[in-house]
Amino acid sequence: MSEKFYYITTPIYYVNDKPHIGHAYTTLASDVLARFMRLDGYQVKFLTGTDEHGQKVEQAAKTAGMAPQDFVDKVSQNFRALGDILKFSNNDFIRTTEERHKKSATALWNKLVEKGDIYLGKYAGWYAVRDETFYLETDLKDGKAPTGADVEWVEEPSYFFRLSKWQDKLLAFYEEHPDFIAPTSRRNEVISFVKSGLRDLSVSRTSFKWGIPVPNDPDHIMYVWIEALSNYITAVGYPDELSDTFQKFWPCDLHMVGKDIVKFHAVYWPAFLMAAGLQPPKRIFAHGWWTNEGQKISKSLGNVIDPINLVETYGLDPVRYFLLREVPFGSDGDFSKTAIIQRLNSNLANDLGNLIQRTASMAYKNCEGMIPHFQEFTQEDLDLLYEASNALKSLRSLLQEQLFHKALDVLWTIIGNANRYIDHQAPWSLKKTDTQRMGTVLYVVLEVTRHLGLYLQAFMPDSATKILDLLGVPEDQRTFAYGGCDFSLKAGTQLQEPTPIFPRYVEN
Numbered sequence: 001m002s003e004k005f006y007y008i009t010t011p012i013y014y015v016n017d018k019p020h021i022g023h024a025y026t027t028l029a030s031d032v033l034a035r036f037m038r039l040d041g042y043q044v045k046f047l048t049g050t051d052e053h054g055q056k057v058e059q060a061a062k063t064a065g066m067a068p069q070d071f072v073d074k075v076s077q078n079f080r081a082l083g084d085i086l087k088f089s090n091n092d093f094i095r096t097t098e099e100r101h102k103k104s105a106t107a108l109w110n111k112l113v114e115k116g117d118i119y120l121g122k123y124a125g126w127y128a129v130r131d132e133t134f135y136l137e138t139d140l141k142d143g144k145a146p147t148g149a150d151v152e153w154v155e156e157p158s159y160f161f162r163l164s165k166w167q168d169k170l171l172a173f174y175e176e177h178p179d180f181i182a183p184t185s186r187r188n189e190v191i192s193f194v195k196s197g198l199r200d201l202s203v204s205r206t207s208f209k210w211g212i213p214v215p216n217d218p219d220h221i222m223y224v225w226i227e228a229l230s231n232y233i234t235a236v237g238y239p240d241e242l243s244d245t246f247q248k249f250w251p252c253d254l255h256m257v258g259k260d261i262v263k264f265h266a267v268y269w270p271a272f273l274m275a276a277g278l279q280p281p282k283r284i285f286a287h288g289w290w291t292n293e294g295q296k297i298s299k300s301l302g303n304v305i306d307p308i309n310l311v312e313t314y315g316l317d318p319v320r321y322f323l324l325r326e327v328p329f330g331s332d333g334d335f336s337k338t339a340i341i342q343r344l345n346s347n348l349a350n351d352l353g354n355l356i357q358r359t360a361s362m363a364y365k366n367c368e369g370m371i372p373h374f375q376e377f378t379q380e381d382l383d384l385l386y387e388a389s390n391a392l393k394s395l396r397s398l399l400q401e402q403l404f405h406k407a408l409d410v411l412w413t414i415i416g417n418a419n420r421y422i423d424h425q426a427p428w429s430l431k432k433t434d435t436q437r438m439g440t441v442l443y444v445v446l447e448v449t450r451h452l453g454l455y456l457q458a459f460m461p462d463s464a465t466k467i468l469d470l471l472g473v474p475e476d477q478r479t480f481a482y483g484g485c486d487f488s489l490k491a492g493t494q495l496q497e498p499t500p501i502f503p504r505y506v507e508n
């Protein structure tokens with residue numbers, strides 16, 4: 001089989017803050033894709049990390065009374081810890097204060113200089129530290145940035161990137177690659193932004209020190225975005241473009257980002273890359289933002305959602321499931337206690353939990369604790385088995401478009417059909433009249449459950465492992481390559497004694 005590679009990244013997170021639901025959401029969505037692609041036979045590189053330079057971090061360190069390096073060493077750990085708790089499967093974690101990154105960002109800078117795309121000029125404008133962005137006088141609303149951030153007048157010598165030169169090339173690139181930015185609303189937004197005209201971009205600062213110095217001009221520090229974005233190539237070995245890793249994984253398959261940072265990823269980043277003679281990534285997906293019980297999430301309102309707290313309250317897999325099922329991926333969504341409890345109790349405990357619990361318990365009690373023997377399948381049996389095994393095709397195409405909610409819908413349609421099938425076949429009555437048919441019915445549902453267990457490994461890894469363990473599926477037969485009927489459950493395999501995998505949530 002030929003080798004297949006898949007490279008997926010999350011944004012690197014600012015370390016001036018504790019991880020919140022936004023960080024967890026972006027990385028979770030990426031984690032599901034990384035897991036799915038691994039199960040589907042790809043060699044996956046899944047990168048996340050922390051963005052540790054810039055004025056914002058310098059200020060946060062000062063407020064904390066710490067040296068910047070000590071501060072970032074400490075806070076970066078919170079993001080690793082979040083990954084451990086949410087079981088993120090990233091196989092690289094980059095910190096922009098690492099040597100490999102300094103080397104790569106510096107090399108990218110030098111390349112842009114060499115190509116004539118960076119020049120020294122003078123900058124004067126309104127700068128918002130919070131957004132790490134410059135604004136035009138005409139952008140300001142009531143003396144503040146359009147985002148509400150405070151701005152200050154900054155005048156300093158600065159290096160510029162010739163972004164204006166790339167306007168037409170970017171538009172041509174978007175045209176030739178209709179899937180480059182998703183969802184469509186974001187794509188349209190980006191295209192109209194670029195069409196409205198691109199000005200050269202200031203890419204260095206002299207007003208602070210905490211960053212990577214500009215080569216040969218150490219009074220200047222590289223602007224945080226040019227530096228931060230280059231993390232995506234650092235992690236695959238840049239500047240060694242001929243390295244095995246770079247060859248396998250660049251261009252990146254997907255940069256997962258929030259809607260607030262789509263411009264940096266879909267405009268600046270491909271321009272930097274094209275200017276450096278490198279290929280742009282294949283796709284940028286910008287997801288929406290969560291509100292909390294209908295309110296915008298903000299520190300000042302004190303309604304920031306701590307993902308670790310959510311996991312402690314509801315359990316890891318219910319949280320993973322809820323975040324990706326509740327809201328169409330790409331749209332904004334609202335977090336509410338009622339909604340998560342409803343999802344947990346109805347979709348997980350009732351629909352999926354009961355399906356497994358009632359069939360596995362019946363088989364355990366009535367078929368000597370084993371996967372039952374089956375007889376010839378009826379059309380109804382075959383329809384359900386086919387629906388379950390065939391779902392992989394839909395899941396692949398939906399996840400290729402990052403439509404997590406639709407992928408979960410596909411699985412829950414199967415679960416609904418399987419529950420209706422049992423109700424209709426009534427194995428509890430067959431127990432008295434036709435035990436062989438009872439065995440066949442239970443077998444069909446358990447085999448459907450095996451497929452569900454295989455797919456759900458991407459979304460709810462712990463629960464899916466419990467499902468597959470319960471059914472006695474060998475650990476080395478849990479990738480999608482084993483979905484076919486050659487690897488169906490073997491009658492006579494020992495079942496584990498079933499215990500509920502998705503208990504109901506009872507508020508106390």
Ligand code: MSP
Pocket residue numbers: 010011012013014015021022023025026051228229230231257258259260261288289290291297
């Ligand atoms: N450091 C930059 C990214 C550089 S990438 C080269 C950055 N960091 S961040 O820590 O602010 O990133 C936050 C991520 O969380 C973004 O993807 C953002 O969209 C996401 N969210 C922040 N608040 C959010 C919600 N309320 N809801 C969902 N996601 C949100 O930007």
